[in-house]
Amino acid sequence: MEAAIRRGAQVIGRRYTTAAASTSIGSLRYSTVPASSRFTIVEVGPRDGLQNEKTIVATGDKVALIEKLVGCGLKNVEATSFVSPKWVPQMGDNSQVMQQLSRKNGVHYPVLVPNIEGLKNALAVGVTDIAIFAAASEQFSKKNVNCTIEESLKRFEKVTNEGVKLGLNIRGYVSCVLGCPYEGKIPSSNVIKVTTRLLEMGCSEISLGDTIGVGTPGSMSRLLDDLLTTVPVEKIAVHCHDTYGQALANVLAAIEKGVRTADSSVAGLGGCPYARGASGNLATEDLVYMLNGLGFNTGVDLDKLLEVSAWVSQLLNREVGSKVGRALLCKKA
Numbered sequence: 001m002e003a004a005i006r007r008g009a010q011v012i013g014r015r016y017t018t019a020a021a022s023t024s025i026g027s028l029r030y031s032t033v034p035a036s037s038r039f040t041i042v043e044v045g046p047r048d049g050l051q052n053e054k055t056i057v058a059t060g061d062k063v064a065l066i067e068k069l070v071g072c073g074l075k076n077v078e079a080t081s082f083v084s085p086k087w088v089p090q091m092g093d094n095s096q097v098m099q100q101l102s103r104k105n106g107v108h109y110p111v112l113v114p115n116i117e118g119l120k121n122a123l124a125v126g127v128t129d130i131a132i133f134a135a136a137s138e139q140f141s142k143k144n145v146n147c148t149i150e151e152s153l154k155r156f157e158k159v160t161n162e163g164v165k166l167g168l169n170i171r172g173y174v175s176c177v178l179g180c181p182y183e184g185k186i187p188s189s190n191v192i193k194v195t196t197r198l199l200e201m202g203c204s205e206i207s208l209g210d211t212i213g214v215g216t217p218g219s220m221s222r223l224l225d226d227l228l229t230t231v232p233v234e235k236i237a238v239h240c241h242d243t244y245g246q247a248l249a250n251v252l253a254a255i256e257k258g259v260r261t262a263d264s265s266v267a268g269l270g271g272c273p274y275a276r277g278a279s280g281n282l283a284t285e286d287l288v289y290m291l292n293g294l295g296f297n298t299g300v301d302l303d304k305l306l307e308v309s310a311w312v313s314q315l316l317n318r319e320v321g322s323k324v325g326r327a328l329l330c331k332k333a
């Protein structure tokens, strides 16, 4: 069955990359997802979603958001980041968030860690899951972590050396995989190089960030075609921002290549403060709705998620950012 899905995916892959080859795709790819197929969602709302908010959100509200998301069945909720509070003031209460959180067994609460200082602070409050974040673009790396890609990798290596010794779960991000706000197009060779280095350091998974949402199913497919020649698909997740309305389509393109993990943010919150023009992430509600329709098992209760989406949107005094949220909440009202 999986082989059949992969064959179907290859057809789709060709179709996106060379429009002329758009022969019949048939119903293979959507109707053959086995009922029990797991799909992992990494909810990044409490970190990526909030880091860009200008007004500081109360620690208690951040904790409530994380706990509500876990209450929806999400098993991976990125909780905060242990970056410099001078760079991202919104994450300045990282230790308090982790201390106040009632952590549940079986749930992962990864946090971003940029350096050894961040790791020490995270370990002091019992963090067991960390994420390091490199980039495929030199300019973005300098803006985001104040050093070149190579320097950042050396810095991250110190973190992973410790992390591996301590048995932490370590995730890696690669930003700007489909385009950079400062450099434009990014060659897939850059992505492959950084991804490979992060895996060699001990990351269990690499999340490919379309940081400014410029990718399309075409560019996502081409990147994955290149990357998956050397990297096992099980190691890859996608993190798509929805700036150009392509995020859901890009995740679907990744699914067709065999990817089974995607990041998303409740209510479509998000954006990187050091990526000019970056707007919200793919909304978790939109992702869950699509995955349900494809027959994947996410373990997420969409009704509960809609309540959380409405709650956090009201808290931040903004409209629900997901299409599904707006449609279903409107229907309920």
Ligand SMILES: CC(C)(COP(=O)([O-])OP(=O)([O-])OC[C@H]1O[C@@H](n2cnc3c(N)ncnc32)[C@H](O)[C@@H]1OP(=O)([O-])[O-])[C@@H](O)C(=O)NCCC(=O)NCCSC(=O)C[C@@](C)(O)CC(=O)[O-]
Residues within 6 Å of the ligand: 048, 051, 081, 082, 083, 084, 085, 086, 087, 088, 112, 114, 115, 117, 118, 119, 121, 133, 144, 145, 146, 173, 174, 175, 176, 208, 209, 210, 211, 239, 271, 272, 273, 274
């Ligand atoms: C990497 C640094 C720290 C370098 O920043 P720097 O200024 O070069 O660091 P430094 O080592 O020179 O330290 C300067 C000061 O910061 C302190 N400091 C240093 N490190 C820490 C720490 N960990 N925690 C707390 N404090 C810290 C350090 O102690 C010192 O304090 P001072 O002596 O001046 O009082 C900085 O650039 C930084 O924090 N960058 C993070 C930026 C960020 O969070 N960006 C958003 C996350 S990435 C993202 O959103 C993309 C992603 C992941 O979602 C995927 C995608 O969409 O593509």
